[in-house]
Amino acid sequence: MAKTKRAEKSHRSALDKAEQILRGAIPEFLKNGYACTSMDKVAKAAGVSKQTLYSHFTDKEGLFTALVKRIATKKYNFVCSQPLEGEPKEVLRNLADRILTENINDSEYLEFVRLIIAESGNYPDLSKLFLTQIAKPAVEIVTKYLQENQELDLEDPEATARIFVGSLVYFILNQKVLHGIEVMPMTAERYVDNLVALIERKNKI
């Protein structure tokens, strides 16, 4: 019995340590990037010794991969938890607003996107994971909606969905990640107005 209890405690403790390490590692990697984040910094930020890192993750790359999977999964759950509802004519605008406001104010996620792109050459599998977990489901949700609303009279809902999502993602990338807000600013409202107008246009005539 004492043995069982000890094993349980040991197991729980291990989980907590891994969790503790990830929680410390995430802001470090997001802030400094992969190359400039040392295992020493992570150990310090997580409040554990460096050797403890290596007992829970094989190496720096393994820790980084676990970290990316964690954040991607978190965002995936958010993307898929938002049903499209409301007045049909308002859905596209609400959806665009939601995509923008949700992501533009999520500085952790913006850093994450920057990191994924930065390491997409060295870690192509992580960028594919990112697309598969986040961008692809988002496009699929929009595609489905565009297909279901035939009054929009779109010849190719999937391609249109990609343009819709893609132009919003680029807006965020341009304004926030690349600091376009300082050299070529545009309000989200104006951008969304025109994007929605392009898709709904036929109905307006």
Add this chain to the structure above:
Amino acid sequence: MAKTKRAEKSHRSALDKAEQILRGAIPEFLKNGYACTSMDKVAKAAGVSKQTLYSHFTDKEGLFTALVKRIATKKYNFVCSQPLEGEPKEVLRNLADRILTENINDSEYLEFVRLIIAESGNYPDLSKLFLTQIAKPAVEIVTKYLQENQELDLEDPEATARIFVGSLVYFILNQKVLHGIEVMPMTAERYVDNLVALIERKNKI
């Protein structure tokens, strides 16, 4: 006279060295990223000693900045050298095709974009330079065209131009930089068809 000749030679030699260093440095930075490109690698790639690097550029950051300015200027000259001409109805499609084919096959430029985004946190001025030199002129050219062709009946040509350019840039980023071509492929033709259709739609009815 000997003195003049010597000064000239010295001057020319200095220019050649700076040029030689940049030519060696560019592929190294584009391939490895900023942090993983050592001054030793650059010296070796450029065929000079490390000390020579430091005699022409103050430090690694100075070399990197000069390199980014060089590439951005090169692309700027290309963007602005392409006039919009041809049948009015074909211009948008030709323009989209040109933007895609030009950039999607320019692997050096794709690496450059990756690098700019990667370092946009550490070097915000370089990302602003990138936008100012490349993205902004591109949007301005498209804006001007959309304004001049009022039969398109666009309420906000500038916002529409941003959507047009932005969705194309994202397509490239998604398919090539983030390897979306392997997990969510789509042909450029299909994407462009639908993008142009959205803008021209009114005319088609």
Add this chain to the structure above:
DNA sequence: GTCTATATTTAGATAGAC
């Protein structure tokens, strides 16, 4: 101006005590 050699710092990863 250019090179070789080096000073100094810091990285990833490991050994050994407990």
Add this chain to the structure above:
DNA sequence: GTCTATCTAAATATAGAC
């Protein structure tokens, strides 16, 4: 499992010969 102390390699930057 966790810690302190350490090994080895590689980075930026500089000193000094020519």
